[in-house]
Amino acid sequence: MEKTINRTNTLYCLLLFIFFNGYSQSTIKKESLSHILSTIQAHYNVQFNYAEDTIENIFLFPPNKDLSLEEVLVYLDLETGLSFLKMSESIVLVKPKENLFFCGYLKDRDNLKLLEAATIQTNNTSTITDHNGFFQIEIKNLNELVTIRFLGYKTITKSFKEFSKLTCEDVFLTPNFQPLSEVVITNYIASGINKISNGSYEINFSDFEILPGLIDNDVLQSVQAFPGILSVNETVSNINIRGGTHDQNLILWDGIKMYQSGHFFGLISMYNPQITQHVSLRKNGSDVSLSDGVSGTILMETEKEINNHFKGALALNLTDASGFADIPVNEFSSLQIAARKSISDFVETPTYTAFFDRISQNTEVASNVSAITNTNETFDFYDTSLRWIYKISDKDDIQLNFINVHNQLMFTENATVDNVDESRESKLTQNSIAGALHYNRLWNDDFKTEFEVYETDYELKALNANILDSQRFLQENKVSETSVKLKAHYKINNYFELLNGYHFVETKVTNLDDVDVPLFRILVSEVLRTHGVFSQLGYKSESKKTALNIGLRYNYIGKFKKSIFEPRVTFNHQFLKYFSFEILGEYKHQNTSQVINFQNDFLGIEKRRWQLANNESIPIITSKQISTGVNYNHRGWLFDIDFYFKEVNGITSQSQGFQNQYEFIKTQGSYDVKGLDLLLRKKMNRFNTWLSYSLMDNRYSFEDLETNYFPSNYNIAHSINIGTTFKTNNLKLSAGLNWHTGKPTTVPVFNNEIVNNTINYGPTNASNLKDYMRLDVSAIYNFKLTNKVRAHLGASIWNVLDKQNEVNNFFRINEQEVLETKQYSLGITPNAVFRVYF
Structure with a gap:
């Protein structure tokens, strides 16, 4: 919150500023505001919180080290055109004077995944998070409502003052439908291969590293790394899951049932490894929404x-x-x-x-x-x-x-x-x-x-x-x-x-x-x-x-x-x-x-x-x-x-x-x-x-x-x-x-x-x-x-x-x-x- 400064203190600080400014111009060079704030933080044992772009390209003469912290803040306020608000004894928020800004990093509460393209909205404006989950939006007053939406997550709506505003901190969203099945074993065989609590196995190719003999993310070759799965004739068009024939496997690509498996009539998978990112393998216990595949499901x-x-x-x-x-x-x-x-x-x-x-x-x-x-x-x-x-x-x-x-x-x-x-x-x-x-x-x-x-x-x-x-x-x-x-x-x-x-x-x-x-x-x-x-x-x-x-x-x-x-x-x-x-x-x-x-x-x-x-x-x-x-x-x-x-x-x-x-x-x-x-x-x-x-x-x-x-x-x-x-x-x-x-x-x-x-x-x-x-x-x-x-x-x-x-x-x-x-x-x-x- 902002503190009121009486007229006497204001006049005193202004005189100090005029004196200091005239003196420093003759003896000291201008420095970046970023460097000055770092020096003040060390000298007065305080922390300045700000968005990087707020203080970019601002240069000024450093304040006199004999000034009190309050006097320094007044000097900075007048010289930079920014507002320096003491949020506590040790924290100062730096922001443009005209309006308030709300910023942060949006994340999934469960796995801390950064959420890209989420919507942040006020009564007057809106924005979306970037690829790092970062957002910044203008706020008119402390009581203005902020709404954060992202598909598949619970919507947040509350006033600006209810958020933590000391820094651009993390804001967490909770999934609407948190999967009841979750990972019980990570890196089951190698990195990117996990076992799920519903008995299935998943391969996440974004985390996948390498398997013997493979230099591409060949889906149907990769699943043969699991025990109980092999091909008796070494082709992906004849994969045997626990002794079944290949036609007894349900193979779905984004929900589409496929009746063909490979190129070279079975020597390599026909599914392009660069667009296929996730694989789920079930040897038993299929979801009730799935039909076919009496031996297994890929x-x-x-x-x-x-x-x-x-x-x-x-x-x-x-x-x-x-x-x-x-x-x-x-x-x-x-x-x-x-x-x-x-x-x-x-x-x-x-x-x-x-x-x-x-x-x-x-x-x-x-x-x-x-x-x-x-x-x-x-x-x-x-x-x-x-x-x-x-x-x-x-x-x-x-x-x-x-x-x-x-x-x-x-x-x-x-x-x-x-x-x-x-x-x-x-x-x-x-x-x-x-x-x-x-x-x-x-x-x-x-x-x-x-x-x-x-x-x-x-x-x-x-x-x-x-x-x-x-x-x-x-x-x-x-x-x-x-x-x-x-x-x-x-x-x-x-x-x-x-x-x-x-x-x-x-x-x-x-x-x-x-x-x-x-x-x-x-x-x-x-x-x-x-x-x-x-x-x-x-x-x-x-x-x-x-x-x-x-x-x-x-x-x-x-x-x-x-x-x-x-x-x-x-x-x-x-x-x-x-x-x-x-x-x-x-x-x-x-x-x-x-x-x-x-x-x-x-x-x-x-x-x-x-x-x-x-x-x-x-x-x-x-x-x-x-x-x-x-x-x-x-x-x-x-x-x-x-x-x-x-x-x-x-x-x-x-x-x-x-x-x-x-x-x-x-x-x-x-x-x-x-x-x-x-x-x-x-x-x-x-x-x-x-x-x-x-x-x-x-x-x-x-x-x-x-x-x-x-x-x-x-x-x-x-x-x-x-x-x-x-x-x-x-x-x-x-x-x-x-x-x-x-x-x-x-x-x-x-x-x-x-x-x-x-x-x-x-x-x-x-x-x-x-x-x-x-x-x-x-x-x-x-x-x-x-x-x-x-x-x-x-x-x-x-x-x-x-x-x-x-x-x-x-x-x-x-x-x-x-x-x-x-x-x-x-x-x-x-x-x-x-x-x-x-």
Whole structure:
């Protein structure tokens, strides 16, 4: 508050000022006000609080050191035109005389995150916070009301005098819907990877550092670092979560279900790593708003915050070139665009060659019949992604998403027919295109709704030219899906939250086989519509040590007049300070699956095609799963162990990839899995080391095939992953060893391989391929090009030891002899990346 100075003191100070001013001009030079205030602070033991721009470019003669503090303040008041108010015996507020100013830094109360683009408003003016969360706004008087708003947070409205005004201090906002599930283990495997109290795992790529063999934030390669998740054939299009097939994984990109996973037909993820910022992985205990994915769920999200400053990146590695831009449209909107394209049109790198050889081995692309020569083999891919956010008001926001992905393989078949040279082109294409609209409305501090609609389309098409038979074989597999979902969140109190919603999905799947000579065409197109209603109650204790989510989802499939009830539960309790205990459970179903009709489908490169359940020969797949675990986390040590049991019904033999005596049999069955996932991790200074182990017993039950259980094609009994990372300020290093028992296989009976011109197989999946082992290393170095432009260099080697790992095998009869064909993993494969951020 301001103090009144009587007329006598004022006159006295003015005389002193005139005397001092005349004297100092002849003997002392002017100094900056900033320097003068620092000197006064030390001399009088006071503190001046001010905004930096308030005292900029103000120079004056320093006051006489013999003056009292009050006299000095009068001198400064007259000389600078600023107001110097004593707020207490030791604090002085410096501000312009004309008006008051309110300034501060706006932060999230829970995680102290700086809040950019929040609105601060008075009766006469308004402003928004900058990228540092800072704001400054003019105030007419001490009683003027100030309102602070930010989407998703409780609005603050109170008079200026109720805020602390001594400095530009922190102002905290409280989230409207504080997530009841929160992080229980940070840096679960490496930096940026966390475990959440609802049993899920998250990867935040903004904090993510490095994993062995990876120099890009490849989502589907990164999730394989978790225990219980691997790919039996080393591709991201065949990820097995606790023994399930890849088609049993629900993969969502900003809420859009994706039916395609990778480029190079599975060797790298098709999701651009520069725009995909957050990943959530669930092996069990799915949220009731999610359907499909009886084995697991992988949720990918772009950044949800509006960016008010342009950001961009350009990158080049040994397979592709990519670009990313985060463009502020205005203070209420921003646009993200990402694109990536293979560089094979310009150069064929060792990485490209290794990838091409891997996907084409044992296919018509690599080796045709002896009379035919393949030439001009080319492969190309690209992807584009877009995300636009618009903040309509403090309570409403809209988000648009778009993604387009393309893979194309072409080669020319050459042969001499009737002494005439002929050439015909064969081609395989794989495309995905999808878009979504999200609208969120914050009705009040306790009620929020989310509306989303998406359309996703997938097409796999192969044109196989047979020169010798003058035949053209066309195959197509198409999926078109529309989804509408409404979710309502209601915060009952600080401990309970209620989620209710409705979900409608329409899925259409089309399969075409078309041969011109002899004329043959079969087109099958089916549609399913599913209605889902769900409700879930969440609880978080006051101590935040106990979290519970329990819910129920009801699904109705009109075509079959079938009702499916799916309870879900997650429970986590922290005890004895460093321990936590969890129980997860779920029932789920899915209407789509992938099948293999023939091993040479789609030129043998992509053998799987999507199909819809018909409730007869192709049943609806259902699952139930329960797991329980305990972890200990203290002083850099982490020990985490989970025991689980999963049962999946309604699978078909065609969906399991049999290449033995059951290859062409169509029947229904089930599988169940019992196992454990274990992780041991130690952080020490700059090092982080972990060891994960998975034990699995995965068995089929097909009554029409065998009376007894027999091992699943995906029964990887033992799996071990050892990794380590090292980090300095600019350098990150990582190395890791992957080992697991070989994939189950069925071999012919020794010395009695052929009976009645067919292969005489022994017990199903009683043998295994050789154990798999791979050592990977990677390194990333960060540096600055200019003050505003930074860059990083990365290098990696996949399979450093160049070990020839068997990932699949099958047997065929050739001239009354059984021949074994083996498929191998990638050999030693280098990669390098150069990325520039600006």
